Amino acid sequence: MDSTTGNAGYDALVVVSFGGPEGPEDVMPFLENVVRGRGVPRERLLEVADHYQRFGGVSPINAQCRQLIEAIEAEPAVGLPVYWGNRNWHPFLEDTVRRMKDDGVRRAAAFVTSAYSSYSSCRQYLDDIARARAAVPGAPEIVKLRHHYDHPGFVAAMADHTREALGRLPGGVRDAARLVFTAHSIPLTMARTAGPAGGAYEAQLRRTAELIVAEAAPAGRGTEREWDLVWQSRSGPPQVPWLEPDVCDHLEALHARGVGAVVLVPIGFMSDHMEVVYDLDVEAAAAADKLGMALTRAATAGVHPRFVAMIGELLAEPEPAACPATCCPRPRRDQGRGPGAEHGQE
Numbered sequence: 001m002d003s004t005t006g007n008a009g010y011d012a013l014v015v016v017s018f019g020g021p022e023g024p025e026d027v028m029p030f031l032e033n034v035v036r037g038r039g040v041p042r043e044r045l046l047e048v049a050d051h052y053q054r055f056g057g058v059s060p061i062n063a064q065c066r067q068l069i070e071a072i073e074a075e076p077a078v079g080l081p082v083y084w085g086n087r088n089w090h091p092f093l094e095d096t097v098r099r100m101k102d103d104g105v106r107r108a109a110a111f112v113t114s115a116y117s118s119y120s121s122c123r124q125y126l127d128d129i130a131r132a133r134a135a136v137p138g139a140p141e142i143v144k145l146r147h148h149y150d151h152p153g154f155v156a157a158m159a160d161h162t163r164e165a166l167g168r169l170p171g172g173v174r175d176a177a178r179l180v181f182t183a184h185s186i187p188l189t190m191a192r193t194a195g196p197a198g199g200a201y202e203a204q205l206r207r208t209a210e211l212i213v214a215e216a217a218p219a220g221r222g223t224e225r226e227w228d229l230v231w232q233s234r235s236g237p238p239q240v241p242w243l244e245p246d247v248c249d250h251l252e253a254l255h256a257r258g259v260g261a262v263v264l265v266p267i268g269f270m271s272d273h274m275e276v277v278y279d280l281d282v283e284a285a286a287a288a289d290k291l292g293m294a295l296t297r298a299a300t301a302g303v304h305p306r307f308v309a310m311i312g313e314l315l316a317e318p319e320p321a322a323c324p325a326t327c328c329p330r331p332r333r334d335q336g337r338g339p340g341a342e343h344g345q346e
């Protein structure tokens with residue numbers, strides 16, 4: 001059986017991810033890589049550094065990537081050598097591309113651990129790939145697989161995890177529980193220019209949520225389960241507007257409306273990241289506790305068998321159309337700060 005080429009003739013798969021620190025001394029250099037040229041205030045950076053330090057300076061993201069790669073390597077539908085390269089921490093994508101070239105890879109598919117359109121979640125990864133290839137003479141061609149937000153494998157994994165989290169709520173409040181889907185907030189300027197026609201980040205997340213609601217909580221008791229899409233992990237200077245409401249504010253608003261139980265469903269993250277284990281499992285959990293709300297958090301897609309199988313299915317699809325050069329542009333750093341600030345080098 002020749003399952004090694006698929007329709008698009010790839011000879012390798014590279015998992016492209018964000019990267020995270022793996023010890024206390026990694027935290028500041030990692031954060032400096034993340035925010036270089038981004039205008040994130042120093043106070044915000046120190047606050048986030050403290051979140052990492054509470055976990056011994058170790059983000060869960062790299063271990064999750066290693067587990068995913070192990071699972072992909074064991075997936076018969078993949079049948080390709082699997083590489084891994086990150087934007088912000090070891091193994092850096094450029095080093096990986098060099099290794100791929102040395103191994104004789106000619107045409108690789110890239111699975112980016114982000115399912116949606118926007119500068120941060122799509123274009124920036126395309127730029128990372130282009131920069132890494134430009135630094136390596138004779139680098140392989142690298143084709144980014146399509147956005148998988150609506151793929152039945154991703155949806156099935158998250159629906160399964162949503163049902164499981166509903167099952168962890170006390171029986172008495174389970175039926176009335178509300179599903180609260182979360183994703184990383186982004187600046188409004190970035191949200192407006194996401195995708196070929198703008199607005200794609202939010203529209204895709206909403207679609208994912210709808211698909212999960214339909215699968216996890218089908219109308220059986222007569223009505224569809226109530227749900228919302230809200231935002232978490234806002235960064236940037238306070239005067240720049242980002243997508244709202246924040247998940248913790250939203251829990252308060254729901255409580256004021258008499259909602260007694262919530263399942264958080266982190267569809268914006270493909271695996272456990274610091275944003276999930278701190279911003280949701282520590283901060284949002286504390287907010288719910290204070291309000292006396294029952295709260296559980298659905299597991300991220302991680303290595304759910306349907307999610308892993310999805311990667312094999314994506315590899316078998318014809319080569320995806322490249323994103324138009326104009327979609328998901330890098331927002332200017334001065335956007336949202338009013339007129340007169342238009343001389344940054346970004």
Ligand SMILES: CC1=C(CCC(=O)O)c2cc3nc(cc4[nH]c(cc5[nH]c(cc1n2)c(C)c5CCC(=O)O)c(CCC(=O)O)c4C)C(CCC(=O)O)=C3C
Nearest residue numbers: 018020034038044048059060061114120121184235273274
């Ligand atoms: C849309 C989006 C995703 C989802 C898509 C994807 O998965 O790629 C994502 C993922 C992640 N973001 C991560 C970490 C950080 N993001 C930051 C800052 C920012 N994120 C942004 C957006 C996103 N981020 C933006 C617009 C900024 C402002 C600065 C800038 O314009 O770039 C900062 C700076 C400090 C702060 O939070 O203020 C950190 C440390 C980690 C690793 C977590 C871990 O270690 O477990 C992951 C997976």
Ligand SMILES: [Fe+2]
Nearest residue numbers: 120184233235
């Ligand atoms: Fe981020």
